[in-house]
Amino acid sequence: MNEAVIHVHRGGPLVALVGNPNCGKTALFNLLTGSRQKVANYAGVTVERKEGRLVTTAGKALRLLDLPGAYSLHPRSPDEKVTADVLFGRALGEKRPDLALCVVDATNLRRHLRLVLAVKRLGLPCVVALNMADLAQRRGVQVQPEALARELGVPVVATVGVRGDGAEALRRLLDDPEAWRASTAAAPPSANAMADHDTVRAILQHLQVDELIPDTVSDRIDRVVLHPLAGPLLLAVVLFLVFQAVFAWAEEPKSWIEQATAALSQGAGALIATPWLRSLVVDGLIAGVGGVFVFLPQIVVLFFFILVLEESGYLPRAAFLLDRLMGGVGLSGRSFIPLLSSFACAIPGIMAARTIADPRDRLVTILIAPMMTCSARLPVYALLIGAFIPQRHVLGALELQGLVLFGMYLAGIAGACAVAWLLKRFTPEGRQVRSLMMELPTYHWPTLRNVAIGLWQRIVIFCKRVGTIILALTVMLWFLASFPSPPPGASGAAIEYSLAGMLGHALAVLFAPLGFNWQISVALVPGLAAREVVVSALGTVYALGAGADGSASALTPLIAQQWSLATGLSLLAWFVFAPQCMATLATVRRETGGWRIPLVMVGYLFTLAYLAALITYHVARTLGA
């Protein structure tokens, strides 16, 4: 999707999308180029420049750059610098754009027009896409594109980012370089940023849209959502429902996958005559990969809620409600979105930290991002909770399993807050006052299309992981766990004599204080690459350990029977902190430009994981678990 590395159409004219954050640049980019870059209803979703190919009405190919949103051309954070560098012609390996396509939110002309004036002052030819014109009209703000074009001295096209209406008009306009090249000369730019304010005010007065403060639906919603008492209560209810649903809604499709896996395993077992090949397929592939795949429904349910919340504009409100907490541990408002993204996966979260201007804040955010519960932990948590937490209701309607899952998320957040607070307390820069300055966007209904695309992308990502890294490590583990074969006359299960068995028994010495048996110890090794691999590895280890006739029975009842509750809880605590994800560490290395920070991260997170599991195990044992 990202065509930034394709050099084929280097020669074509370059058009850059410029605008304030969250004005719909990426939605327009997707519409014009047929891409599927991520969009959401908050500022700072796009942190890199993305390139796509746009074909005009006449069939001419242009290169279209989607740039991170900026409030001005004075960059402070790494993502804003990308935008300024491209527009000033300073970006490495990129020529200065031939045209700036300024995206302007019609409901918010005042702020957006100032950026247009600043871009004009650079001497770049400009075309304005008047976005969200429909929304403005519904609010009673009538903006005539022709009138705005006259005032600005540049062509203006009305667009609605998520619909095709304006896109055609834009494509036609892009065919006509004369129209936009002439624009630079038409109206003299104002002298400086302060003069821009007066110019914008005059334009709005001429257009008679210099309105006061309108009362909108968003305001009325905010009166409840941001209410000092009702707001936090609503946030807690929303989060609760999400975690309840992750268990309740996924039950049905999960059992289908389990049945299909069992049938497949039986079928394959009957079909394959060669014992070692049968073991590879049944104990290795089906028990391992199938064991992870079964958690797909829960991931889909979780992302459904994340996407709906993202689209609606609720997430920045959650940041508002939680800001005291963020400020208290020395984080600026800018850290919220990166940390929130980390609930899906720490990698985009760590990349989103580019929107943070202060280098110290950015580093702290990167360091604590892996403690946010990413979706790769979900299979592990779901397995352990399913095995050790009884399925019953507490306090009337609350499902205990969902409640414990919610608790796991809270544990990660608490750990992150504690680390951030320590860094605030013991670093000199940590105690400065930090800023928030975060836009609360207008609410809108999530579009079915965007949610569906988002979900589909998550499903593809999950299946790719299962089909590549998890599959490969499972096969590798099967070999380690099957060879060498036991000596003749050996009594125990074959796996006990294999390389993996020996490794597991050696590691078990290290992990015994945490209550981990040798099977868990072995599973943690391939699990260093990615967390879900622990689930597939346990599936394989137990399937092999069950002996030749043991059909790959479901893992959940097996561990429920063989581990103590204290062991289960201890492993849960381990996974709150353990940095078992190579891809995250590689991203941290890239984003921080060296191995120092990823090594610090590995060191402190493993220490925390070990301590948390140790304490959990011994407390649970003392309490009789």
Add this chain to the structure above:
Amino acid sequence: MEMRAPGLTLDHEPLGRPATVLRVVEPSHSPDWALRLAELGFVPGERVMVTARGLPGGDPLAVRIGSSTFALRRAEAACVQVQPDGAPA
């Protein structure tokens, strides 16, 4: 307390009272805040209104400016001097 003449600051504004920005004063600890607030639209003559406050301590604030809403921490809102509507200049 230092005198904040001639107006009040945004962090002390009651909910729902429209006011006009008189000026933005940069705090000594973060001199760049003034420019950033100006970029968001907090410039003299603009109409603003506090629409929500967090608990405890009324921090942060949701501030309406034009047709956008921004969340500001108290320290940031304290940089914005305002003239409430209807009050004598």
